[in-house]
Amino acid sequence: MTDATESSAQPVRVRSVHLSYGHLNVLRGVSLDIHAAEGVVLLGANGSGKSTLLRTLNGLAQPQSGEIEIAGQSVINARGAALRAIRQRMGYVFQQFNLVSQLTAFQNVLFGVLGARPLGVLRCLTSTATAVDRDYAMACLERVGMADRAEHRPAELSGGQQQRVAIARMLMQQPALVIADEPIASLDPRGGREVLDLLWGIVREDNLAMLCTLHQLDLARHYADRIVGIKDGVTAIDCAANEVDNAGLSDLYAEAALS
Numbered sequence: 001m002t003d004a005t006e007s008s009a010q011p012v013r014v015r016s017v018h019l020s021y022g023h024l025n026v027l028r029g030v031s032l033d034i035h036a037a038e039g040v041v042l043l044g045a046n047g048s049g050k051s052t053l054l055r056t057l058n059g060l061a062q063p064q065s066g067e068i069e070i071a072g073q074s075v076i077n078a079r080g081a082a083l084r085a086i087r088q089r090m091g092y093v094f095q096q097f098n099l100v101s102q103l104t105a106f107q108n109v110l111f112g113v114l115g116a117r118p119l120g121v122l123r124c125l126t127s128t129a130t131a132v133d134r135d136y137a138m139a140c141l142e143r144v145g146m147a148d149r150a151e152h153r154p155a156e157l158s159g160g161q162q163q164r165v166a167i168a169r170m171l172m173q174q175p176a177l178v179i180a181d182e183p184i185a186s187l188d189p190r191g192g193r194e195v196l197d198l199l200w201g202i203v204r205e206d207n208l209a210m211l212c213t214l215h216q217l218d219l220a221r222h223y224a225d226r227i228v229g230i231k232d233g234v235t236a237i238d239c240a241a242n243e244v245d246n247a248g249l250s251d252l253y254a255e256a257a258l259s
């Protein structure tokens with residue numbers, strides 16, 4: 001496949017994915033599409049398999065059957081350089097921020113791109129990153145309003161500030177697809193809204209595709225283009241955010257029947 005075809009390919013295409021952990025059938029035929037510049041919120045009760053589904057997208061969890069394509073590239077059975085190329089397209093924002101505690105905010109952002117290169121950690125620590133990378137890291141910090149905290153370590157930052165640095169680190173990767181796994185679960189309501197405004201604002205401005213798990217239905221409706229809900233291992237809801245009905249959402253959180 002040519003680069004031009006790859007870049008125009010659908011960011012995420014998941015078909016009939018089945019994944020079990022031993023006897024626990026977590027995903028029993030999940031399908032999901034994310035189109036270019038589309039923001040999708042993934043809903044589902046605790047333990048319904050949202051994080052597992054996210055982990056299948058970058059090959060960290062291996063389904064027993066089904067198809068997964070990221071930008072037209074098959075993830076299942078991808079190894080080595082092919083898997084690394086798929087992962088480089090994806091930027092992550094996690095519930096627990098996952099910043100390196102010994103590194104400053106600036107170094108953590110640099111790590112977003114250097115972590116995948118030879119001697120990447122050393123370059124972050126010894127300031128041997130190129131001027132281009134350093135300038136871009138600072139621009140990413142500026143974009144999330146954290147340039148004045150560039151030399152602070154994570155322990156010196158609030159949760160909301162740490163998540164801003166994590167968003168800058170994600171931007172440093174210049175991803176085509178953003179995966180955000182409960183990005184506000186560790187923040188208070190006001191801080192959470194600020195982080196979601198920032199994250200979704202960047203995604204919209206840069207025309208990125210995003211898959212974001214959330215537990216707040218009002219926020220899902222507010223930010224998403226489309227809402228996908230999983231229950232009992234299958235895609236129970238898949239519709240435009242302004243079309244999702246309350247009964248469907250309540251049913252999503254009614255007692256699950258995983259076995």
Ligand SMILES: Nc1ncnc2c1ncn2[C@@H]1O[C@H](COP(=O)(O)OP(=O)(O)OP(=O)(O)O)[C@@H](O)[C@H]1O
Pocket residue numbers: 021024026044045046047048049050051052053
């Ligand atoms: N590596 C693993 N080995 C065995 N079981 C696992 C593993 N990872 C997840 N599970 C189980 O799979 C089920 C789905 O977990 P998952 O974390 O995907 O759910 P979730 O929808 O993200 O939940 P939450 O909303 O609580 O974060 C759970 O019952 C969990 O205990």
